[in-house]
Amino acid sequence: MPLEFTLNGQKVSLEDVPGEATLLEVLRQRLGMLGAKEGCGVGECGACTVLLDGKAVNGCLTAAWQAAGRQIATVEGLAQGDELHPMQRGFVETGAVQCGFCTPGMILTSLDLVEQEPVPGDQQIRRALAGNLCRCTGYHDVVRAVRRGAKYMRGEGEEQ
Amino acid sequence: MSLGQSLIRLGTEAKVRGETRYGFDMPQAGDLHLACVRAEQAPAKIVSINPAQALAIPGVVRVFTAADVPGEHRLGIIAVSRDQEFIAPGLVRQPGQCVALVAAETPEAARAGARAVVVVLEQQPGVWSYDEAMAPDAPLVQPDNPGGNLLRENKIRRGDADAALKDSAVVVEATYTTGRIAHCALELEGGRAWLEGGRVMVTACTQNPHYDQADLARFLGVGEDRVRVIQAETGGGFGGKLDLSVQPFLALAAWHLKRPVCLRYTREESFLATAKRHDLRMHFISGADEQGNITALRARIDGDTGAFASYGLAVNMRAAVHATGPYRTPHVDVVARMAYSNNTFNGAMRGFGCPQVALAHEAQMNALAAALGMDPFDLRKQNALRHGDHTATGQLLGAGVGLSACLERIEPIYRKWQSERRHADEYREGVGVGVMFYGIGNTGASNPSTAQLEWRPDGRVTLFTGAADIGQGSDTALMQIAASRLGLPMERIDLCRGDTDRTTNAGATSASRQTYISGNAVMGAAANLEMQLVQGAREMLNQRHLEVELKDGMLVAADGRAVEPAEVARHLAKAGGRARGEGRFDPNFTALDPETGQGRPYATYAYAAQCARVRVDTASAMVKVTDVAAAHDVGRAVNPRSVQGQICGGVVMGVGMALMEHYQQGRTDNLQAYHIPTAADAPDITPLIVEEPEPSGPYGAKGVGEPALIPTAPAIAGAVSQALGRPMRHLPISLERVMEALTAAEGETTRED
Numbered sequence: 001m002p003l004e005f006t007l008n009g010q011k012v013s014l015e016d017v018p019g020e021a022t023l024l025e026v027l028r029q030r031l032g033m034l035g036a037k038e039g040c041g042v043g044e045c046g047a048c049t050v051l052l053d054g055k056a057v058n059g060c061l062t063a064a065w066q067a068a069g070r071q072i073a074t075v076e077g078l079a080q081g082d083e084l085h086p087m088q089r090g091f092v093e094t095g096a097v098q099c100g101f102c103t104p105g106m107i108l109t110s111l112d113l114v115e116q117e118p119v120p121g122d123q124q125i126r127r128a129l130a131g132n133l134c135r136c137t138g139y140h141d142v143v144r145a146v147r148r149g150a151k152y153m154r155g156e157g158e159e160q
Numbered sequence: 161m162s163l164g165q166s167l168i169r170l171g172t173e174a175k176v177r178g179e180t181r182y183g184f185d186m187p188q189a190g191d192l193h194l195a196c197v198r199a200e201q202a203p204a205k206i207v208s209i210n211p212a213q214a215l216a217i218p219g220v221v222r223v224f225t226a227a228d229v230p231g232e233h234r235l236g237i238i239a240v241s242r243d244q245e246f247i248a249p250g251l252v253r254q255p256g257q258c259v260a261l262v263a264a265e266t267p268e269a270a271r272a273g274a275r276a277v278v279v280v281l282e283q284q285p286g287v288w289s290y291d292e293a294m295a296p297d298a299p300l301v302q303p304d305n306p307g308g309n310l311l312r313e314n315k316i317r318r319g320d321a322d323a324a325l326k327d328s329a330v331v332v333e334a335t336y337t338t339g340r341i342a343h344c345a346l347e348l349e350g351g352r353a354w355l356e357g358g359r360v361m362v363t364a365c366t367q368n369p370h371y372d373q374a375d376l377a378r379f380l381g382v383g384e385d386r387v388r389v390i391q392a393e394t395g396g397g398f399g400g401k402l403d404l405s406v407q408p409f410l411a412l413a414a415w416h417l418k419r420p421v422c423l424r425y426t427r428e429e430s431f432l433a434t435a436k437r438h439d440l441r442m443h444f445i446s447g448a449d450e451q452g453n454i455t456a457l458r459a460r461i462d463g464d465t466g467a468f469a470s471y472g473l474a475v476n477m478r479a480a481v482h483a484t485g486p487y488r489t490p491h492v493d494v495v496a497r498m499a500y501s502n503n504t505f506n507g508a509m510r511g512f513g514c515p516q517v518a519l520a521h522e523a524q525m526n527a528l529a530a531a532l533g534m535d536p537f538d539l540r541k542q543n544a545l546r547h548g549d550h551t552a553t554g555q556l557l558g559a560g561v562g563l564s565a566c567l568e569r570i571e572p573i574y575r576k577w578q579s580e581r582r583h584a585d586e587y588r589e590g591v592g593v594g595v596m597f598y599g600i601g602n603t604g605a606s607n608p609s610t611a612q613l614e615w616r617p618d619g620r621v622t623l624f625t626g627a628a629d630i631g632q633g634s635d636t637a638l639m640q641i642a643a644s645r646l647g648l649p650m651e652r653i654d655l656c657r658g659d660t661d662r663t664t665n666a667g668a669t670s671a672s673r674q675t676y677i678s679g680n681a682v683m684g685a686a687a688n689l690e691m692q693l694v695q696g697a698r699e700m701l702n703q704r705h706l707e708v709e710l711k712d713g714m715l716v717a718a719d720g721r722a723v724e725p726a727e728v729a730r731h732l733a734k735a736g737g738r739a740r741g742e743g744r745f746d747p748n749f750t751a752l753d754p755e756t757g758q759g760r761p762y763a764t765y766a767y768a769a770q771c772a773r774v775r776v777d778t779a780s781a782m783v784k785v786t787d788v789a790a791a792h793d794v795g796r797a798v799n800p801r802s803v804q805g806q807i808c809g810g811v812v813m814g815v816g817m818a819l820m821e822h823y824q825q826g827r828t829d830n831l832q833a834y835h836i837p838t839a840a841d842a843p844d845i846t847p848l849i850v851e852e853p854e855p856s857g858p859y860g861a862k863g864v865g866e867p868a869l870i871p872t873a874p875a876i877a878g879a880v881s882q883a884l885g886r887p888m889r890h891l892p893i894s895l896e897r898v899m900e901a902l903t904a905a906e907g908e909t910t911r912e913d
Contacts, residue, residue, distance in 0.1 A: 034185045035178020037395075039346050040427040044831035047346055075178035088176040092168060095801040098809065099631025100175030101182060101346040101395030129839040133831070135344055135396050136631050138808030139839040140847075141801075 005067040007031065008077025017064050024048045024059030026067075027074060035075035035104040039133070046132030049105035050074050056112035058131075073111075075104035087111055090149025091142075098136035106132045110146045114153055120146065163644035163859050166801035169636040170655065171393070183365035183392035183406075184350035187422040191352065192221060194409055194423035195270035197260035197277045198432065199252040202467070203301070203502050204281035206250055209260050214276040219269030222417060223277055224261040226250070229412065231381025235404060237371055237668070241311065241469035243302050244505070246379070246408040252281065253301060254467035254504050255825060256432035263413050263421060286502035290441065290462045293499040301467055301500035311465055311472050311498045314480040316552050316757035319491035324456035328447030332527035336444065336520040338873075338891040339822035341437035343509055344836050345630075347395020349434065350424035353410035359386050360411050365394040367401045367628050369658045370665040375404055376411045387411065391658030397630040398813070399508035400434050402670055403470050431829045435470050435507025438463045438498075440479060440516040446524040452534050454543045456491035457524075457552075459483045461517065463498040463506075470507030472498045477603045477752070479513030481761055484552045485521030486563050486597035487543040492552040494757070504825050508670055510810070511598070511866040515817060515873060518596050522874035523887060525595075536878075537574055540595055540769075541567050554758040560862070562793025562852030563597065563767035569791040569848045574771045577787070581882075586778055592878025593771045594871030599762030600863045601673040601747045608746035609666040609674070611681040613642060613689045615739040619726035621646060621653045623685075626666035627678040628658050632865055633802040634674040640798050641679045641858050645686035647712040672766065672863030675798060679858035680745035689741025696728035696739065748856065764854045766867040767793040770811070772843070772875035776883045781898040785815050785876055789846040795854040795862035807847040807868045812837050814872020818880075822892050 003017040003026070014030055027033040027050065036059050039047035048059035051073035052066070078085035084092065087107050097103050106129060113120055113128040120128070125146045126139070134142065151157075174180045187193070197209075211223035226233060226249035233249050236242035248259050262273035287293040287301065293309040301309055325331055351364025360380065366372050369389040377384040394401060406423045413421040425433065441462045447455040461479050465472030480496040525543075529536035544563045550556055570593070577591040601607050612624040623642045629635040635655055643650040656662050666678045694708045697715040700723055701708075707718035715723040729739040747763035770790040776783050788811045797803045816837045828834035853860030873891060881887045884901045 033178075034181065037182075037184065037347070039348065040831045042427075042830055042832055045346060075176075079177055084173070084176065091176050092172050095166065095168070095805055097169070097172045097175050098633070098805055099345070099347065099394065099396040100171070100180055101631075103175050104178045107176060126839040126842070131838070133344075133346060133836060133838060135346055135398065135813065135836065136809045137805055138810070138812035138845060139842045140808035140812075140845050141805060142839065 001065065003064055003068055005069060006071045008073055019065065021064040022060055023050065023062040023064050023067050026064040027059060033074045033076055037101055046105045046109065047102050049108045049132060051108050051112060054112065054115055056109040075107060086152030087149035089152055091145040094141045094145040094148055096137060096141040096145035102132055102134045106142060110149060114150045118150060118154055120150055162640045162650045163798055166799055167636060167640065167650060169633050169802065170639065180393050182347050182350065182395050183363065184347055184424055186350065186352035186363060186392060188420065190420065192263045192265065192413065192417060192419050192421045193267040193270040194413055194421055195262045195274035196258040196409065197262065197274045197279060198256045199248065199259050199279065199281060200255065201281045201283050202252045202255045202257065203284040203286045204252045205284060206248060206252060206259060207280040207282050210278040211260065213278060214262055214273040217269055217273050217276060219265040220262060220273040221265065222263045224412060228416060229379065232378045235375045235379060235408065236469060237402060238469065238471065238473050241473055244468040244470065254502055256504055261409050261413065263417060288501055288503060290464045290499045293464065293501045301502055305500065309500045311469055311500055312476050314477045314496045314757060315755060316480050316492055316494040318552055318554060318758065321456040321458045321491040321493035324491035325445060325447045325458060328455045329450040330528060330531040331445060331447045332524055332531055333445040334523065334527065334889055336442045336523060336889045338440055338516045338519060340439045340506065341509060341817055341821045342431055342823045342834055343398040343400030345396030345398055345400055348425045348427060348430050349401065349405040351392060351406050351410055352420060352422040353414035354420035355414055355418050359388055360415050361388045362407050362411050363390040363392045364407050364410065365401050366391050367397045367630055367670060368668040369628060369660055370626050371668065372404060372407050373660045376407055379408050380411060380415055389660045391628050394628060394630040397669065398510045399670060401630065402508045402668055403435055405434055427831060428829045432504060435505055436823050437509035438465065438475050438506040438513065440513065442517060442520040444520045444524050446528055448528050448532060452532050452539050452542055454487050454489050457484050457489050457494065459494045461496035464501045464503060465498050466501055466503040466505035468505040470505050471512065472506065474508065474603060475513040479517045480757060481553055481599065481603060482514045482597065483517050483521065485518065486545045486595060486767060488545060488549050489552055510813065510869050514596065514598055515870045518594060518870050518874045519877060519891060522594050522878060523889060526878055526881065527887065537571060537593055540593065545597065553752060553761055555760045560764050560795060560852055560854035561767065562850045565850045565852055566767055566769040566791040566793050569850060570769045570771050570789055573789040577771065577773045588776045588778060588883040589774065590879040590881065590883030591771060591773050592875045592882060593769065594875030594878065595769045596867060596870040597765045597767050598672065598867045598870060600676045600764050600766060601671050601762055604749055604752040604759055604761040606746050607667050607673065607677065608744055609678040609681040610664040611666065611678060611685045611743045613685040613741045615689060615693060615725045615729045617726055617730040617733050621648065622656055623653055623682065624656045624663045625678060626658060626663040627674045628669040630669055632806060633799060634669065634678065636802065637675050637798045638678060638682050641682050642686060645683055647710065672865040672867060675861050675863050676764065676857050677745055677747060679861055681743040683858045684743025684745055685741040688743060689739060692739050692741060693725050693728050696732055697723045700728065700731055763856055764862055766862045766864060768867045768871050770871040770875045772872065772879045774876060774879040774883055776880060776898060778902060781895045781902060783819055783880055783893060783898060785843040788843045788872065789848065791848040791850050792864055792867055793850040793852050794864045795857045796851050796860035797849050798861050800849060803849055803864050804847040806864045808845045810868020811845050811872050812842045814869050815841060815843065815876065818873035818876035818891060819893050
């Protein structure tokens with residue numbers, strides 16, 4: 001079937017998308033958006049997280065057709081050229097990135113959280129990220145990263 | 161001086177942009193896709209494999225079986241126990257072992273092809289535990305193994321443990337068990353291979369590219385020069401990417417088909433086909449005198465390595481060597497045995513047996529303290545290894561023993577948490593402590609690393625290292641060491657890593673060895689480069705005996721003249737030479753005596769002490785680890801934030817080991833059923849860095865990767881034991897086990913009433 005949606009602000013039109021294709025498969029295999037990862041294929045790890053109309057969803061559980069006519073954001077669309085998105089800066093500066101495989105999903109889930117809660121507390125951050133598994137960091141620096149990224153998004157400066 | 165600074169790790173920006181390409185992300189248009197046909201029954205004889213239906217599927221190109229393997233079938237990193245067949249030749253030894261490999265034009269066709277291959281198996285009797293494996297007349301898992309189903313026995317004998325136990329004021333005895341654990345690196349195993357000039361190129365996730373090259377050459381029956389391995393960016397390993405995974409399949413298919421091929425495991429396949437942490441059963445008898453000095457340890461450790469040895473030998477030896485924990489123990493009698501079974505194989509995972517034995521030695525310390533009427537923290541301080549002590553293997557510890565310093569850092573936190581401990585009807589709280597030591601590098605064996613540093617004519621420097629960065633940060637640590645040694649900012653140095661054509665062997669990223677061993681190789685390369693630059697500068701200045709030194713990136717002569725190293729590089733280039741320093745480092749060790757286990761297995765040890773605070777909900781039996789404080793003696797923190805990151809990651813992996821993780825083949829084969837800690841499960845962590853410099857380390861550094869995990873589960877087990885008022889000796893401390901303990905405790909209370 002044909003499929004049209006907006007990807008990182010740009011319209012995309014695809015032909016011959018199988019009805020059973022997942023959004024993750026379409027993003028990775030048809031559109032070369034490799035920032036979203038498959039870590040389990042069953043919606044447990046969150047490595048495939050993308051934003052669907054601003055809401056964090058598991059790309060591996062979302063049927064491609066569900067994206068029709070809607071806005072999809074992936075990690076590739078966040079930075080403006082050389083300038084990182086404030087949430088990306090938060091992750092870089094706090095050392096929250098080790099192997100980095102879970103990082104795109106973590107960042108996108110954090111953006112959904114901050115959209116709803118501009119000043120998230122640590123427990124809110126932990127609950128929001130509970131669907132994004134990380135085996136490297138112990139989440140300690142990830143929580144700091146989200147706090148810092150949220151602060152930058154509010155236009156406030158360096159976290160002390 | 162970049163050493164000791166929390167510099168942002170190399171590659172971080174690409175990772176947050178989603179631009180990093182892991183082995184997993186390699187497929188390109190036109191690649192063939194591979195899929196493994198895996199046996200469901202084991203052990204089993206392969207009666208027949210019929211590929212006809214698979215080959216009839218459009219897009220399926222070829223079905224490989226063991227008959228297509230041109231070289232050796234049996235691979236494995238430890239040369240004396242190479243026994244893993246990537247495509248089973250005749251006999252399936254474990255469930256999930258690959259019996260055929262399908263290559264197709266699309267991933268869908270490859271998967272459909274794999275389902276369509278008809279495999280007829282004839283089930284054989286198997287053994288499924290250490291006890292079954294060691295029973296008389298048990299069926300043999302690896303009939304070629306000279307010990308039958310016994311892979312190895314390791315003994316550590318020092319003094320007279322039996323006599324010392326008889327004379328001890330207190331003796332405590334118990335059996336401990338741990339569960340099998342899956343690494344669950346977030347990146348699934350993946351990679352790509354192709355041919356170039358008659359050579360096979362393999363890029364895949366790995367912790368050891370040079371080992372991969374050697375074993376792939378063996379598998380293809382060609383010289384190593386015909387195989388090039390390029391480490392792809394690797395999304396976590398924790399020991400699970402030390403064994404080969406997708407690489408033999410990739411190399412075989414590319415070799416035969418002469419087309420680029422790619423393969424990626426599913427999570428289910430990753431669970432089934434890669435190593436797990438060994439489950440160990442540990443029977444410990446410990447004694448102490450009236451003053452609380454440990455007198456002796458008698459320990460028997462039984463392990464099941466599954467169908468393939470993998471790192472079973474290393475785990476067995478490490479478990480034996482570390483069984484006493486970091487305590488002075490004059491009399492030691494440890495026997496560790498590792499057996500084959502038909503279970504999916506166990507191998508290396510963060511700590512190689514030490515996290516398992518730490519459960520036992522720490523619980524024994526708590527039991528001794530209780531028997532003596534002593535404070536368990538004081539007992540640890542009193543017996544902690546110090547400079548001048550000997551380990552169980554008779555190794556004299558010189559400098560670099562930071563255990564007492566770790567305990568000092570933890571003690572105020574431990575005392576405070578103990579004083580805040582509360583019990584209510586709805587919950588019970590407990591605080592526990594875990595202590596460890598960990599030998600850096602391989603046990604009683606040579607494990608060198610090599611590195612090169614080249615000062616290029618354009619003024620930049622390149623560091624060449626075979627050390628695989630798998631997310632732990634060795635790239636940045638080695639660059640910081642190089643930059644500091646050469647007096648340059650890190651930005652002036654380029655990195656060439658993990659490519660067997662361009663770098664030399666650094667050994668495995670395992671055993672917490674890269675900072676210490678490869679860091680020292682980098683130091684050696686820098687010293688060698690400096691010597692060449694100094695020689696070159698003398699030539700250029702026409703004074704053979706002039707004193708010249710490399711200072712802040714400049715060659716400064718005693719007479720005040722200065723030469724840029726790049727000028728020297730250009731000068732050498734004119735004569736066809738290069739300013740390229742070579743470094744090699746192999747830790748100072750001796751092999752262990754096979755009968756007594758005496759010797760110097762490691763050049764140096766890392767030390768750590770952690771304490772954990774837990775709250776047990778009496779109604780639901782849920783255990784929440786609320787806080788962990790972790791003090792680690794790393795010698796010198798090359799990059800403090802990286803060290804803290806390793807500590808926090810290790811602690812949370814320890815939470816999983818303590819409370820949640822238990823791999824059961826066929827039942828927990830995805831993350832829905834096998835749970836690892838989430839952000840909501842993770843405690844508040846206080847990482848504390850202790851720096852007791854190791855004289856033989858680069859700038860005094862040791863390692864932290866595995867030590868970060870080792871004390872956590874013992875500390876949590878101690879805390880839950882205190883909360884429940886009874887020792888928890890079996891991991892994981894699952895809901896069922898807590899419920900049982902709560903019910904038993906309640907029964908006792910009722911009886912007392």
